[in-house]
Amino acid sequence: MNAADPKTPTPRRPPVRDDLAMNEGYHSPQVDVAVRLNTNESPFPPPPALTARLAQAIGEVQWHRYPDRGARQLRRRIAELHGVDSDQVFAANGSNEVLQTLLLTYAGPGRTVLTFEPTYALHGHIARVSGAKVAEENRNADFTLDIDRVVAAIDRHEPSVVFLCSPNNPTGLVEPPELVGAVVDAVARAGRGIVVVDEAYGQFASWSAQSLLGGESPLVVSRTYSKTWSMAAARLGYLLAPAWLVAELDKVVLPYHLSVLAQLAGTLALDYADDMETRVAAIVEERGRVVAGLCELGAEVWPSGANFVLFRPPGGDGEAVWQGLLERSVLVRSWASWPRLEGCLRVTIGTPEENGLFLAALADVLAGSLSEGSRP
Numbered sequence: 301m302n303a304a305d306p307k308t309p310t311p312r313r314p315p316v317r318d319d320l321a322m323n324e325g326y327h328s329p330q331v332d333v334a335v336r337l338n339t340n341e342s343p344f345p346p347p348p349a350l351t352a353r354l355a356q357a358i359g360e361v362q363w364h365r366y367p368d369r370g371a372r373q374l375r376r377r378i379a380e381l382h383g384v385d386s387d388q389v390f391a392a393n394g395s396n397e398v399l400q401t402l403l404l405t406y407a408g409p410g411r412t413v414l415t416f417e418p419t420y421a422l423h424g425h426i427a428r429v430s431g432a433k434v435a436e437e438n439r440n441a442d443f444t445l446d447i448d449r450v451v452a453a454i455d456r457h458e459p460s461v462v463f464l465c466s467p468n469n470p471t472g473l474v475e476p477p478e479l480v481g482a483v484v485d486a487v488a489r490a491g492r493g494i495v496v497v498d499e500a501y502g503q504f505a506s507w508s509a510q511s512l513l514g515g516e517s518p519l520v521v522s523r524t525y526s527k528t529w530s531m532a533a534a535r536l537g538y539l540l541a542p543a544w545l546v547a548e549l550d551k552v553v554l555p556y557h558l559s560v561l562a563q564l565a566g567t568l569a570l571d572y573a574d575d576m577e578t579r580v581a582a583i584v585e586e587r588g589r590v591v592a593g594l595c596e597l598g599a600e601v602w603p604s605g606a607n608f609v610l611f612r613p614p615g616g617d618g619e620a621v622w623q624g625l626l627e628r629s630v631l632v633r634s635w636a637s638w639p640r641l642e643g644c645l646r647v648t649i650g651t652p653e654e655n656g657l658f659l660a661a662l663a664d665v666l667a668g669s670l671s672e673g674s675r676p
């Protein structure tokens with residue numbers, strides 16, 4: 301049967317939910333290039349000793365049995381890493397599934413989720429898929445937040461979930477402890493919502509909201525293996541929260557959602573915390589070099605506490621520069637057409653070699669456009 305045959309009537313397809321019809325999904329182009337600096341993964345593969353142990357462990361799996369439903373070993377190890385109790389840890393397939401489970405549990409129809417834009421697009425996206433309404437408040441022009449305005453927004457919108465992202469993607473800014481503390485206090489006072497601090501890049505930052513966790517405080521801190529732990533392919537993330545909140549999530553998430561592969565990868569990776577810290581230090585050092593290189597090329601650069609840098613190339617034509625970089629086999633993330641990020645690009649910190657190639661390609665692109673622009 302040929303679906304393109306004009307005589308074949310188009311079959312009527314069942315419509316999706318009305319509230320999803322306008323949804324465009326999440327897009328981040330995956331292109332085959334020499335230098336991939338667009339999705340903030342670690343540029344380093346996991347330590348060879350880790351992949352060797354993982355391969356061996358996979359050989360010993362009882363494949364005909366379901367995995368441990370509670371992922372107890374993994375949760376215990378994550379809890380040890382952070383100095384909390386096992387029942388304060390919830391793990392899932394990437395921090396995106398962690399966030400989805402949170403939103404299915406605490407958002408949904410008739411409820412409001414509050415975000416401060418620009419921020420990680422999936423916070424609003426997953427909230428909408430859950431059926432919730434998303435209230436978007438703007439950040440200041442320099443992407444910071446004022447405590448008074450944030451607290452007023454919480455009073456006005458009465459949100460069930462408030463998202464903060466620290467360091468914030470895509471701006472790189474770390475939210476100060478006073479701000480996060482004030483948000484948690486305001487939400488706790490209102491007594492109807494939770495605060496989620498997405499710390500996907502937490503290891504690169506100067507402080508963690510983990511220090512504010514405790515007791516009845518309605519605070520959740522989410523983390524991922526995708527960035528620092530060199531484990532994006534494993535799809536594993538987790539959150540730290542009060543035990544009563546984790547117990548609610550366990551009722552909502554699908555049974556046996558975490559495969560034995562993800563559980564093993566996550567458990568074994570934690571044996572390599574020292575390697576991870578060495579890598580974080582190396583990336584932070586490279587970040588300084590990339591920022592200096594960008595400034596030298598005349599770009600506007602925002603201070604970053606993460607493994608990426610937001611910048612606006614001189615001339616402000618981010619889209620053309622993005623294209624020019626792609627032609628030189630360097631892929632970065634374009635935010636050029638996003639509100640409040642006009643002309644901006646975001647580059648992930650790669651290996652020293654990749655960063656060098658990126659800066660050289662950018663210099664080349666800018667030299668080309670400048671010489672064209674100055675032609676009579």
Ligand SMILES: *Cc1c(COP(=O)(O)O)cnc(C)c1O
Pocket residue numbers: 340393394395396397420465469498500523524525526527532536537
């Ligand atoms: C990359 C990223 C994540 C990670 O998502 P995973 O599903 O764990 O890969 C979460 N939050 C933010 C802000 C990110 O940038």
